[in-house]
Amino acid sequence: MQIRTEVLESGALGRTVVITADGEVDMHESPRLRKALADSIGYRPAAVVVDLAGVTFIDSSGVATLVEAMKLAKAAGVALILAGMIDKVKDVFALARLDKFFRLAASRREALGA
């Protein structure tokens, strides 16, 4: 899995960290995503957008990582948006009835413009 982090100083959401992940998220890979999320939220931006458009697979460890980040962001007053999930990744959230729990955007662009 590739992870890229960038900071956008201005925009509709205010100062925003965008984390872009590509590839597969499983127990082997999720610790790196967890660290990127914790670092970004710790930076206290207005929002963190996780661009998952390039993620082809996610398992429960990846979902758990995002649930944990959501709770962390909420406590820190940071908006967390998951963007661009392909159907089979979205299915994993839907199977656990977690699709309603997250703020989702169809794409990175939609997330940043929201």
Add this chain to the structure above:
Amino acid sequence: MVFKTKDLERLLDVYALLTSTLDLKAVLTEVLKKAGTVLGAEASNIMLLDAAAGELVYEVALGEAGLRIMEQQRLKVGAGIAGWVAKNLKPLLVEDAYKDPRFFPGFDKKTGFRSKSIICLPLFAKDQLIGVAELINKKNGTPFTPGDQALFTRYCGIAAIAIDNALLHRKALEQDRLQHDMKIAEQIQSASLPSDIPSIRNLRVECRSIACRYVAGDVVDITRLADGRLAVLVADVSGKGVPAALFGAKFSADFEYLAQADSEGGALLNRLNAIVTRRSKRGIFITAVYAVIDPASGVVEFVNAGHLPPVIVGPLPGDCRLAGASEYPPLGVMEDIDYKSARLTLAPGERIVFMTDGVWDAKSPSGARLGPEKVQEILADCPELAVPRLMKAIGRFTEGQALADDITVVGVGYGDYEERTFSSETKSLAKARQFVEKLALAHGFDDRNTGAILLALTEAVSNIIKHTYHMNPDEKIRIGVGRSADQFSIHIRDWGDRQDPGRFVSRDLADIRPGGLGVRYIREVMDVVEFDDKLWDGNELHMLVRGKNKCR
């Protein structure tokens, strides 16, 4: 009889010894020392009864001649004063030994000691003679009195308790040692069971074996022949426990050796029969079924020597047929038998199951027998899971009670089947997905449904890495994938500690928190999820999807 207070106090001191040591010699020495002091005896000894030999054995002897007496070691029951007491179970008080015809002066001659007055008492535990105690000669030269005898009887009561305790303790130690040896034997036998079954494309091979008494008289061998076919031997030595296991171990070694030279069933069983018949003692015999299965065609060549007929189940639930009853007697009964192979062909999706009669004979607590009809019904219910379901059913039927006989079951499924073994590293997850993804797509699942299957697979393998192997990357995980017209099955095997099937209960979805979702995913995606904890080493998870493309 009146005792002096001082004598009774000394007696109480000796009682205290009983609870402080299990060292028999120490207790008996102390008993004799105290009794000797109180009664002013020159010499004393205690002999234990060796009932099997009909002899008394010197355990402790005190006084000048003590060591020399001990050298004599044994005395026949009935010989001499002590022998008479042991034989007649009565005490003796002898004023002058040389005037008593029962006295045997041979010991005096050997030891140079001169016996005069003797008290000799039988020692009893639970009304059984366990030995004899003697006091010889009063130091003041007078003979022992009935009062001395009464006091010595009290001391001997203590000696008898000490001996009884020590014998019980020895027996318990002996039993512990025996149990320990049997456990080791069980481990040795388990290690010789086929654990890492050869991987052969198109054949899914499963094997289960349970001993009813630590070690089993069942013999099982599963080998891949040089020509790529699979050879299976399931045999049952008559009798149970250690004798059957030892006979079976030798038979197993002979089989391995002979099968290398010529694996053709008829010839192989003829040679084995000759060996077993020659070696058989006390009418011991072996029922056996030997089969060679071709993974390319499903052709099974088999010989049945007095064994249960193999059962063939599938491809559809409820399909069941028998591979034909045995036409030959067991091995070891007659030498001039010409065993010959029969032949049948498995259709894709069929599974041939070999078993020993311990399966039919499994008993419920009320004494009911599982029986062949019920066994066939269980096997046919879900052919893909015939073997694990049968083992589970046996466990439920017997309610965990001791088995009546050893149980061995070998199942060989024929059809589209592949397996791979991966290391227990987290990076194996991606490799495992690649292996299963290719097969799921080839089976006709679309991208989304394949994704769901890969999710269940990843969750199951992650569970093993995390919970069974505790993140140790040096273990192995075998993944088998079976495909039939309307079914896609994944079997995930590990060799870790036995896991609790209760772990496979999924959590409530209202409970939103990180973790604990894996089992939920597996159960959501798969139609059948069964955790198999009836293997002798490790665990296996079976997951089945029926039909195709259920995701929207």
